[in-house]
Amino acid sequence: MCIIAALFLLIPVEASSQSEGLKCLVLDAGHGGRDSGCMSKDKKYREKDIVLSVVLKLGKIIEEEHPDVKVVYTRKKDVFIPLAERADIANRNKADLFISVHVNANPSTVPRGSETFTMGTHVSDRNFEVSKRENAVIKMEEDYSTKYEGFNPDSPESYIIFSLLQNAYSEQSIKFAKFIQDEYAKGPVKHGRGVKQAGFLVLWRTTMPSVLTEIGFLTNQEDLKVLITDEGQSKIARRLADAFTKYKEDYESRNTLDNSPSETEEIEPEPKAKEPDTFYAIQIMAVNKKLSSNSPDLKGRGDALYIYQDGRYKYYLGRYNTREEASKELSKVRKSFKGAFVIVVRDGVIFSK
Ligand SMILES: [Zn+2]
The missing domain is CATH 3.30.70.1070 (Sporulation related repeat)
Incomplete structure (x- = not known):
């Protein structure tokens, strides 16, 4: 209904105010409370429990190995948090990086493996199905139509708002997503489905590099075995922690270069009035x-x-x-x-x- 309003909105971007270090990471365990997320075929295992466990393990590793990083959790227990609030938590904390952890599902038991998404427009129906499922949560929120500007998770037309996104953080988000998929390849969920783009509401308003990672399929027997064990969850958390370390090192080496004064450094010209942007x-x-x-x-x-x-x-x-x-x-x-x-x-x- 109010999609037109979104056409005029210049998208949440923020002047890059990167200082030397990567100082704050927000970990988002998907779903929670009355929203169980997806389930195993026998309904015994729920996405919300698995992702919370992985996120808590991941946070613990990072807190131990990177005491200089503040780790913020959107939830540490089984509670319902609206999608917009998750992004707000990251924005309020001026996070440098945002990871939303999810588990995948499919009506068929065949699809398996991990995939990591960054914000963008879906290019395949399959990507649309994933974002549709993850966005459907907003229907459990009060007044969701106003809050998300008339966004209807089931309507492909609604997703046009994402194609208008000028996301200043795409490049960094994709880089981090690639690091994650590279690490996943070491197992235990070895099958990688790659880095993809789709319109996820939870990533829509974050003002920092952000990814949504699907760690495996609850509807696939092979993945299920890994996802429900403590050992499997610990290993996945380790992969994510290692991807984070890689990203942090890359981020900080870049920033050091950016900040170091150099005599040959060219001074960026003042924005010219004639430039269209x-x-x-x-x-x-x-x-x-x-x-x-x-x-x-x-x-x-x-x-x-x-x-x-x-x-x-x-x-x-x-x-x-x-x-x-x-x-x-x-x-x-x-x-x-x-x-x-x-x-x-x-x-x-x-x-x-
Ligand atoms: Zn999910």
Whole structure:
């Protein structure tokens, strides 16, 4: 219903504020509470229990081996957490990385193996089926239609919002997903189904590299044997921990390079006004909740757009090629919005005042 509104939304991206180290990791055990996730054919084993066990083991390894990393869990027990809240936890903690752990299922007992997803548009029906199943959880949430802007997990049309995503973190997310799949190949679930893209609501609003990993199929006998044992779960946690270590090392070596001053380093030119993805605008407010276009707060300026950044909805007016043009308008705008100021928007990110 409100999908149109989503068309105008500049997607949750945040200016990269990477400091030297990878400091915070958010671990998300899928499902929980009244949401069991998928189940084994005999209904004896539930996704929510298996992923919680794996996540707790994984967190423990990382806490021991990387005392410099703060590990945040979206849940540590059997409770229901809305999908949007999981992403919010990661955003609030300014996490550097987000891992959502799940178990796969299929009406057929044949499919088996692991696969890791990053946010994107599904290219196959099979990927769509996985995201549809994992997104269906929102139907258990109150007021899900408003919260997810009219998103219907079963309607392929709804997934158009994901194709509009300008995700600043795709590259890093895919890199991490590859590390995970490489590690999984060492077993115990050796069969790898690869790195894929699909529209997962839990990854939609995270503002850091994020993956959703399906560690195996509860509906496949071979995978099931591994997934339900303590030993199998420990080994999977070890693979994920090793993938994390690889990613952390890679991340930190990159950041060290980025930060080291170099005489030959070229200074990046100021954004040129002519570049199509850079423009000037007037920010009128930053609020915690999205406003409707007829909200009194917008004082009749239904044409205001917003960028979700640093956990807030930053509303702005206009689109100007130069700072001068924006500044000319500023005094008019300030009659209604006293605190308004000029911003530069580059690739959907607000860069400066
Ligand atoms: Zn799941």
